[in-house]
Amino acid sequence: MYSFIPRAAPIHRDVTVQTSNGCQYRVKSELANQMVAIRCLLAKSADISVIPLEDIDSETFELVLKWCRTVRDSKVTLNEHSARTMFKKLVQESIDDRIMIYKLILAANFLDIESLWGATTQHLSDEINECKSVQDMNKIFNVK
Amino acid sequence: MACNVNYYNVASGSSSSTSLLSSSTSESNVNLNYLPDEILEFIFTYLPPYGDLEHCSLVCKRWQAIVKNLVRRAKLNLEKGLSDFRLRWEIFNQQPSSSGSATGGSIIAGRFAHSAVRQGNSMYVFGGGSSSDTTFNDLWRFDLTHMRWARPVATGTYPSPKGSASMVAWRDQLVLFGGWRYPSLHPPYQPWCLFDELHFYDLGKNRWLLRSSLSCPPPMAGHSATVHGDRMVVFGGYQIKDDVNVNSNDTWVLDLNEQRWYQPLFVGNTRPSPRYGQIQIELDKNHLIVVGGCGGANRVYTDAWLLDMSRDVWSWKALAVRNKKFGAVHMWCNPGCKVNNFLVVVGPSPTMPQDFQMMKHHRVPMAGGRGPPPNQNHPLQNQLRIPDRRAADGQIGGLAPLRLGGAAAAPGGARAGGNLAPGEQYLANRRVILNQNMQQAQQFMHNNNVNNNNNNNINYQPRSGRLIDLHAPTLPRPLNPAPPAAIPPAPVPADGDVDAAQRLQRNLALRCRDNEPRLPKRFDELYEDPFRMAAFNVHTRSRSASRDHSERIRRMEEKMNAIRNSRRSAPAIAAAVAAAPAAEPQAVAALRAPSPKRLRCNVQSLFVCDISKILQSNDTDPGLDWVEYRNFGVLNGAPDRLILSSLIAGNGELILFGGVHKETLTDITHHVSNSIHFLSVPRDII
Numbered sequence: 001m002y003s004f005i006p007r008a009a010p011i012h013r014d015v016t017v018q019t020s021n022g023c024q025y026r027v028k029s030e031l032a033n034q035m036v037a038i039r040c041l042l043a044k045s046a047d048i049s050v051i052p053l054e055d056i057d058s059e060t061f062e063l064v065l066k067w068c069r070t071v072r073d074s075k076v077t078l079n080e081h082s083a084r085t086m087f088k089k090l091v092q093e094s095i096d097d098r099i100m101i102y103k104l105i106l107a108a109n110f111l112d113i114e115s116l117w118g119a120t121t122q123h124l125s126d127e128i129n130e131c132k133s134v135q136d137m138n139k140i141f142n143v144k
Numbered sequence: 145m146a147c148n149v150n151y152y153n154v155a156s157g158s159s160s161s162t163s164l165l166s167s168s169t170s171e172s173n174v175n176l177n178y179l180p181d182e183i184l185e186f187i188f189t190y191l192p193p194y195g196d197l198e199h200c201s202l203v204c205k206r207w208q209a210i211v212k213n214l215v216r217r218a219k220l221n222l223e224k225g226l227s228d229f230r231l232r233w234e235i236f237n238q239q240p241s242s243s244g245s246a247t248g249g250s251i252i253a254g255r256f257a258h259s260a261v262r263q264g265n266s267m268y269v270f271g272g273g274s275s276s277d278t279t280f281n282d283l284w285r286f287d288l289t290h291m292r293w294a295r296p297v298a299t300g301t302y303p304s305p306k307g308s309a310s311m312v313a314w315r316d317q318l319v320l321f322g323g324w325r326y327p328s329l330h331p332p333y334q335p336w337c338l339f340d341e342l343h344f345y346d347l348g349k350n351r352w353l354l355r356s357s358l359s360c361p362p363p364m365a366g367h368s369a370t371v372h373g374d375r376m377v378v379f380g381g382y383q384i385k386d387d388v389n390v391n392s393n394d395t396w397v398l399d400l401n402e403q404r405w406y407q408p409l410f411v412g413n414t415r416p417s418p419r420y421g422q423i424q425i426e427l428d429k430n431h432l433i434v435v436g437g438c439g440g441a442n443r444v445y446t447d448a449w450l451l452d453m454s455r456d457v458w459s460w461k462a463l464a465v466r467n468k469k470f471g472a473v474h475m476w477c478n479p480g481c482k483v484n485n486f487l488v489v490v491g492p493s494p495t496m497p498q499d500f501q502m503m504k505h506h507r508v509p510m511a512g513g514r515g516p517p518p519n520q521n522h523p524l525q526n527q528l529r530i531p532d533r534r535a536a537d538g539q540i541g542g543l544a545p546l547r548l549g550g551a552a553a554a555p556g557g558a559r560a561g562g563n564l565a566p567g568e569q570y571l572a573n574r575r576v577i578l579n580q581n582m583q584q585a586q587q588f589m590h591n592n593n594v595n596n597n598n599n600n601n602i603n604y605q606p607r608s609g610r611l612i613d614l615h616a617p618t619l620p621r622p623l624n625p626a627p628p629a630a631i632p633p634a635p636v637p638a639d640g641d642v643d644a645a646q647r648l649q650r651n652l653a654l655r656c657r658d659n660e661p662r663l664p665k666r667f668d669e670l671y672e673d674p675f676r677m678a679a680f681n682v683h684t685r686s687r688s689a690s691r692d693h694s695e696r697i698r699r700m701e702e703k704m705n706a707i708r709n710s711r712r713s714a715p716a717i718a719a720a721v722a723a724a725p726a727a728e729p730q731a732v733a734a735l736r737a738p739s740p741k742r743l744r745c746n747v748q749s750l751f752v753c754d755i756s757k758i759l760q761s762n763d764t765d766p767g768l769d770w771v772e773y774r775n776f777g778v779l780n781g782a783p784d785r786l787i788l789s790s791l792i793a794g795n796g797e798l799i800l801f802g803g804v805h806k807e808t809l810t811d812i813t814h815h816v817s818n819s820i821h822f823l824s825v826p827r828d829i830i
Contacts, residue, residue, distance in 0.1 A: 099178065102176070102178045102179055105179060105183060106179070106183075109183060121183070121186055121187045121190065122190055124176075124187050125187045125188070125189075125190030125191055126190075128187070128188075128191060128196070128200065129190075129191060129192075129196055131199070133199065134199055134202045134203055137199065137200070137203050138203060138204075141176040141203075142176070143176055143177060143203055143204050143207070
């Protein structure tokens with residue numbers, strides 16, 4: 001997962017995606033191209049009409065789409081630093097609780113979106129870094 | 145600054161939401177353990193592997209298991225990276241006054257020949273030579289968790305200033321022994337000082353203690369020491385024995401509990417030849433190996449010896465060194481350290497053609513930024529170039545200094561026009577300072593010549609060249625022949641005939657090629673001679689000063705590039721770094737103009753040696769195997785070629801600090817470094 005990007009052909013049509021709670025989303029091709037897992041799936045069997053995403057619910061998927069849109073629209077080249085700032089903005093605007101970040105990580109892992117994966121994990125590790133003591137970590141991350 | 149604000153808002157937002165969380169019923173059990181193990185492990189890899197990771201392992205049992213796994217994997221990755229030469233260098237330079245109060249405080253001054261040791265999550269650095277012929281006696285601590293220098297306030301009997309002392313860690317103390325120091329200038333013409341002081345530094349109480357015992361080793365410097373159980377074993381070094389300066393191959397052992405020295409008994413007469421500057425590595429409680437070292441001018445060793453301490457009577461055994469052509473060169477002024485089953489040495493790149501070679505073939509106009517050529521092409525281009533060099537051998541030797549000077553001046557000139565970026569402004573300032581230094585130097589020399597009657601060598605090298613005397617001990621007396629017997633006694637050319645002196649240098653260098661078959665045949669001015677043949681360097685001073693001047697400028701530019709390309713920032717100032725992006729992209733664009741190929745040939749290389757087979761009992765021929773390098777051991781972001789720096793092992797990485805540019809040792813102000821370089825596995829390869 002970490003560094004190997006499969007050489008799947010970019011998709012040219014819009015895809016339909018169904019999330020775990022039954023909602024269907026029509027995803028534009030340029031956004032779907034960022035999701036490498038979808039590209040691989042379509043490369044293998046090109047005639048799938050609807051792609052099921054069993055582990056991702058609608059709320060998470062909408063955030064994923066939002067991120068993909070931000071990446072597509074951003075004029076700055078995507079390196080570690082700019083991804084960090086973009087993600088922080090996204091978190092500030094749309095994410096209310098921490099579990100959304102976790103779900104985003106899992107979604108990025110599943111869909112194989114490298115930019116989102118890097119940004120979310122970096123964000124979490126920055127938060128861990130900010131903690132001064134073990135008790136802080138226990139409290140913030142709610143870990144026993 | 146804007147990003148900082150955003151971040152804090154997010155953090156406070158999250159913490160207020162966690163309080164909401166605990167009150168809500170459905171999500172009350174959500175926590176970071178929601179994520180699977182592998183993802184958590186990946187998140188932890190972002191953390192600096194020192195204090196923060198330790199904190200994480202204390203949080204809960206699951207995290208502890210994950211951290212343990214991570215540490216194990218990091219170790220394996222480093223070993224794999226070492227044998228595949230797939231690592232990268234990152235530089236760390238703590239800025240003294242940036243980002244407000246977060247990184248306030250003093251930072252360490254640049255130094256070389258210091259002693260460094262790692263204890264816990266900190267690196268301790270002591271002493272060393274400075275940039276201007278003085279020696280330090282300060283102890284600094286670099287906190288690896290927060291990436292910050294701090295200076296512990298110590299009490300007790302402070303050690304004298306010293307460099308090339310040995311410092312090891314034992315329990316919670318640091319043991320410091322030996323060393324040399326620059327002579328003080330008043331009264332003038334004092335000899336070098338070597339020390340036999342033994343100091344203990346208690347880390348808990350921050351106190352220095354001086355220990356003296358009846359039977360004490362002679363004063364020495366450049367020796368090596370390791371700790372085995374409760375003993376510290378010291379070997380070799382440059383010593384004063386019966387009023388004579390000599391290299392030694394004696395072994396002294398200090399019982400650390402009783403603080404008593406003794407000399408062990410040996411079986412037989414085989415011993416390593418006398419040397420200093422060697423690398424000594426602890427294999428286990430009863431074995432150590434000694435690699436390399438220097439036995440005087442033109443006697444650089446690349447052999448390895450094993451000391452077996454398991455019985456009452458100890459024995460030395462010579463080890464076979466295989467794959468010597470991939471071995472490190474100059475293992476006496478370059479540091480090495482042990483990483484599990486490997487010995488890692490940093491040193492000058494081997495057969496890479498010299499700077500001006502590159503410029504001859506690939507010097508493209510400076511202003512158009514050419515993208516960095518891909519790595520794969522590089523060895524191929526080297527091969528293409530080498531036959532070319534041999535063909536043109538005769539001419540290039542004579543042209544060497546001129547071409548270097550000319551080409552080096554060109555990039556500075558090409559970029560001087562127009563608005564100066566902050567980097568260039570710094571360089572311009574630096575040029576002014578260097579000019580002033582040079583004028584002062586010339587003034588000093590002139591005064592010296594006028595005032596003194598006896599034509600001693602010492603006059604012409606007023607305050608520098610002492611370190612060189614250390615390495616070629618008989619040179620201060622002009623009548624004694626210099627150590628290589630074939631060379632005529634040191635003539636002091638009465639006229640400042642620069643070319644004759646340079647030709648003499650080159651011829652002398654040619655006679656000592658057998659020790660260094662890998663070095664280019666004739667392009668030695670940069671490389672060998674200024675350091676070894678101090679006496680002959682005398683009248684090339686004015687010329688070399690201007691050449692070194694432009695060298696230094698170019699090196700500074702390369703350094704800025706290295707900083708731009710590979711920066712490692714402390715976690716606390718990561719936000720600050722993010723907040724100052726405005727200057728960076730433009731500076732990157734402006735400074736990327738020099739072709740990256742030029743960067744690579746003036747940098748350190750990595751040499752890796754497999755030492756796992758030494759202690760295996762079923763091996764009839766134990767020895768060291770040098771690992772074949774890729775791209776001459778040059779890795780991304782490699783630091784400049786410095787000597788007398790220190791290399792210690794961190795958690796899953798190697799830490800290089802300090803050092804001096806060898807070519808500047810004959811100048812009034814040496815170019816020393818105070819930046820830290822980390823050698824680690826790049827993230828993507830995980």
